[in-house]
Amino acid sequence: MNFSLGNIWYLLLLLLLPVITWLLFGFKKWKSERRNIFAETQFQEDLFPKDYQFSKFFPVLYLLAFVFLILAMVDFLGGKEEMKIQQKVNSVIFLLDVSNSMNAQDVQPSRLEQAKNILINTIQNLGDDKVGIVVFAGDAQSIMPLTTDYSAAETYIGAIETTTIGKQGTDFLKAIEVATEKFKNVPKGARKIVLISDGEDNEGNDKAAIDEALRQGITINSVGIGKDDGAPIPIYEFGQLMGYKTDVLGETIITKRQTEALMSLAFDTNGEYVDGNDMEAAVNKIVLQLRNQKGASETLVNTQSAVHYYQWFLGISLFIFVIIFLFNPKKDFNF
Structure with missing residues (x-):
């Protein structure tokens, strides 16, 4: 698997991480602001369902899931490997x-x-x-x-x-x-x-x-x-x-x-x-x-017979998304 700086796919896909982070926390901030517009803070506990304790970990889980998804994509797209023969x-x-x-x-x-x-x-x-x-x-x-x-x-x-x-x-x-x-x-x-x-x-x-x-x-x-x-x-x-x-x-x-x-x-x-x-x-x-x-x-030659690990990265990513789905009763971005 090639994670060198010469792998343009690796660099481009890594740029998605700060974008995803901004979207996740931006959504949380937007949701909080919408609640404040709808009702004052002291009434929000009665009007809105109480968040589960586990939901605090959702932003980290989402990021981890996307990190492993990006690693899987990099490995899949970078199908060549430099080898010394x-x-x-x-x-x-x-x-x-x-x-x-x-x-x-x-x-x-x-x-x-x-x-x-x-x-x-x-x-x-x-x-x-x-x-x-x-x-x-x-x-x-x-x-x-x-x-x-x-x-x-x-x-x-x-x-x-x-x-x-x-x-x-x-x-x-x-x-x-x-x-x-x-x-x-x-x-x-x-x-x-x-x-x-x-x-x-x-x-x-x-x-x-x-x-x-x-x-x-x-x-x-x-x-x-x-x-x-x-x-x-x-x-x-x-x-x-x-x-x-x-x-x-x-x-x-x-x-x-x-x-x-x-x-x-x-x-x-x-x-x-x-x-x-x-x-x-x-x-x-x-x-x-x-x-x-x-x-x-x-x-030094490029070979198509590179060893791939994208299946493992993809599996871990899907596993984390399943955990989020199972522990999020409302099946939304409730965190």
């Missing part, structure tokens, strides 16, 4: 590396396309978890807020390219900081990150990223894309391959998956590392990990 759910933010090295084709058709396929298939196999997506390179930005609307995820993911972030490089710390903002209203035990990358942090912030994740109660599950022996980084202009990225000496740069860094991100934050080169195996392992890592989260 504990659910084992996660809020999962996928951090997707969109640096230029993700264009490497040591995994077909490319590291980025492999990562996007893993992301889509993982989300499709999740249950009630909330999911969000953050893309990062030298900077980071959220492209999908935390939501259970998985149908929209594929649209967001399909539009991701290595040009999505203007500032190139790879900075894990920036990605963790953006994810932390999204976790603001999520309890620490339910904060999960799936980081999909080739592991190259050009800014050298991998240790700082781990420290920030631990401070924020975030578990990182990392997914490594790419081969350890590496591949060149293709350069595209208007969708056409123009060559491969070179260093200042004109030598072709070979980008290699940094497995050790990705393992460190996962293991140091109580997460797991997954080899992302086999898509199906990677998806199955990520989904299993997230299910095993579910944390308890309290949710």
Whole structure:
């Protein structure tokens, strides 16, 4: 039964009590005045029947009867109840590396396309978890807020390219900081990150990223894309391959998956590392990990299955009205 100030019916019906009190005692005063107009006080005992001693309690009984009647109405009208429900759910933010090295084709058709396929298939196999997506390179930005609307995820993911972030490089710390903002209203035990990358942090912030994740109660599950022996980084202009990225000496740069860094991100934050080169195996392992890592989260919900007591209140009210009726021989407001 909800008697909180937020129950508007409770407040409105309580306003009836002073009105009823005023009417009861107003009626008594009016009746006394009418008697005085009809006859002087010394003649009233002979002209009017003597009041019963019990009738003095009638105003209190009437008020009590109306109080219980109002309580019955409040409980009947307030058919909802707020309940705290504990659910084992996660809020999962996928951090997707969109640096230029993700264009490497040591995994077909490319590291980025492999990562996007893993992301889509993982989300499709999740249950009630909330999911969000953050893309990062030298900077980071959220492209999908935390939501259970998985149908929209594929649209967001399909539009991701290595040009999505203007500032190139790879900075894990920036990605963790953006994810932390999204976790603001999520309890620490339910904060999960799936980081999909080739592991190259050009800014050298991998240790700082781990420290920030631990401070924020975030578990990182990392997914490594790419081969350890590496591949060149293709350069595209208007969708056409123009060559491969070179260093200042004109030598072709070979980008290699940094497995050790990705393992460190996962293991140091109580997460797991997954080899992302086999898509199906990677998806199955990520989904299993997230299910095993579910944390308890309290949710406040309105439920129609509230426990009602209006029958008891109504019964007490009717009982008092019956008492008044039985002990009032004239069956009127004689008090």
